[in-house]
Amino acid sequence: MTEDLHARHRAVLPDWLALYYDTPLEITHGEGRHVWDAAGTKYLDFFGGILTTMTAHALPEVTKAVSEQAGRILHSSTLYLNRPMVELAEKMAELSGIPDARVFFTTSGTEANDTALLLATTHRRSNTLLAMRNSYHGRSFSTVGITGNRGWSPTSLSPLQTLYVHGGVRTRGPYAHLGDEEFIAACVEDLKDLLGHTRPPAALIAEPIQGVGGFTSPPDGLYAAFREVLRERGVLWISDEVQTGWGRTGDHFWGWQAHARSGPPDIVTFAKGIGNGMSIGGVVARAEIMNCLDANSISTFGGTQITMAAGLANLTYLLEHDLRGNARRVGGQLLDRLRTATADNPAVREVRGRGLMIGVELVRPGTDEADPAAAAAVLEAAREGGLLLGKGGGHDTSALRIAPPLTLTAAEAEEGADILAGALRSVL
Numbered sequence: 477m478t479e480d481l482h483a484r485h486r487a488v489l490p491d492w493l494a495l496y497y498d499t500p501l502e503i504t505h506g507e508g509r510h511v512w513d514a515a516g517t518k519y520l521d522f523f524g525g526i527l528t529t530m531t532a533h534a535l536p537e538v539t540k541a542v543s544e545q546a547g548r549i550l551h552s553s554t555l556y557l558n559r560p561m562v563e564l565a566e567k568m569a570e571l572s573g574i575p576d577a578r579v580f581f582t583t584s585g586t587e588a589n590d591t592a593l594l595l596a597t598t599h600r601r602s603n604t605l606l607a608m609r610n611s612y613h614g615r616s617f618s619t620v621g622i623t624g625n626r627g628w629s630p631t632s633l634s635p636l637q638t639l640y641v642h643g644g645v646r647t648r649g650p651y652a653h654l655g656d657e658e659f660i661a662a663c664v665e666d667l668k669d670l671l672g673h674t675r676p677p678a679a680l681i682a683e684p685i686q687g688v689g690g691f692t693s694p695p696d697g698l699y700a701a702f703r704e705v706l707r708e709r710g711v712l713w714i715s716d717e718v719q720t721g722w723g724r725t726g727d728h729f730w731g732w733q734a735h736a737r738s739g740p741p742d743i744v745t746f747a748k749g750i751g752n753g754m755s756i757g758g759v760v761a762r763a764e765i766m767n768c769l770d771a772n773s774i775s776t777f778g779g780t781q782i783t784m785a786a787g788l789a790n791l792t793y794l795l796e797h798d799l800r801g802n803a804r805r806v807g808g809q810l811l812d813r814l815r816t817a818t819a820d821n822p823a824v825r826e827v828r829g830r831g832l833m834i835g836v837e838l839v840r841p842g843t844d845e846a847d848p849a850a851a852a853a854v855l856e857a858a859r860e861g862g863l864l865l866g867k868g869g870g871h872d873t874s875a876l877r878i879a880p881p882l883t884l885t886a887a888e889a890e891e892g893a894d895i896l897a898g899a900l901r902s903v904l
């Protein structure tokens with residue numbers, strides 16, 4: 477029984493391994509955009525298992541590739557040649573937009589960012605980093621040290637010296653009243669000010685759209701403007717595409733491409749969706765940066781044949797079915813519908829997003845105060861209606877996060893929007 481499992485979970489797992497819902501869910505299977513819990517209840521999945529299910533649950537093409545590979549070998553060794561790893565690396569290098577690209581596979585987004593930090597600090601001989609306020613980059617000792625979202629940064633002891641830059645959140649903070657161009661100019665001034673008062677940092681790391689932070693995005697071109705300043709000072713740009721990669725934003729394959737005026741980042745990190753549930757992360761960088769390490773370094777499980785086979789099948793499906801185009805079309809419809817359905821709800825401060833990455837920010841009616849209790853209540857009500865959502869936000873978790881598998885159909889988008897609008901009405 478799920479209740480027993482919850483008690484056992486609490487008895488043996490850490491308190492900080494947070495669970496969603498008053499009565500947590502035990503998901504036992506999935507198909508397409510739907511999942512079922514242990515009691516047999518069906519849900520429309522608007523969170524894709526925190527964006528890990530990129531295309532669809534139980535996608536037959538991925539299942540087939542995984543079972544065929546499992547029938548041969550799960551993993552040999554990173555010390556031997558590995559055909560699916562080379563093939564996926566070739567695809568990633570080509571898709572990355574980075575010239576002379578090299579790819580290193582890891583098992584998670586945290587480890588991908590950790591590797592990016594190792595590369596950047598070694599290459600630039602500096603342990604000073606720039607990161608964005610409100611950011612999230614992982615849970616290891618190094619990545620919590622570049623995570624600006626205090627709710628997800630459990631220690632202030634860090635081997636890195638990090639300076640936090642304005643710009644990841646467009647609608648709150650001291651520059652919120654400014655228009656796009658003025659906003660960018662103010663953030664650039666802030667960056668220059670930080671750079672003027674410190675040892676040269678190794679890199680700026682940023683999520684093009686902040687994920688855990690509540691799907692907030694800066695005006696297009698912010699990182700291009702940052703890039704010009706960084707380049708002059710020899711500071712690298714790391715784009716954390718763990719949530720924004722694979723066409724989720726609809727307009728582009730990578731989130732950084734909305735800022736592409738001055739070319740690709742120096743380093744791109746990715747994870748989550750590529751394996752469609754299999755644990756794959758990775759780093760792409762120019763050879764000159766990737767090869768700056770002068771000692772051996774391997775990841776025992778980074779690039780196992782079984783995960784690479786899943787990644788290849790998943791990526792092929794995504795490209796052949798133009799799921800980026802689907803994210804743009806269906807995501808656009810969903811955004812419009814949610815905006816219309818919530819237009820007269822004073823608790824909805826903003827419905828924002830790009831493609832299939834949509835945030836609904838909740839406040840106490842008549843104020844600008846974040847309302848985490850409302851977000852939690854809406855999550856529960858939506859679940860009652862058969863819809864799974866995510867939540868996130870700045871220092872208070874007051875935004876609903878919508879990031880379904882990229883095969884979402886127009887009918888499913890409508891169905892989910894109606895359930896969500898009903899949940900909002902019932903609670904607020």
Ligand code: PMP
Pocket residue numbers: 583584585586587589612613614615683687688716717718719747748757
């Ligand atoms: N970067 C971003 C932008 C993320 O959203 C996450 C996970 N939420 C990570 C890094 C860390 O990835 P993982 O949980 O796979 O370690």
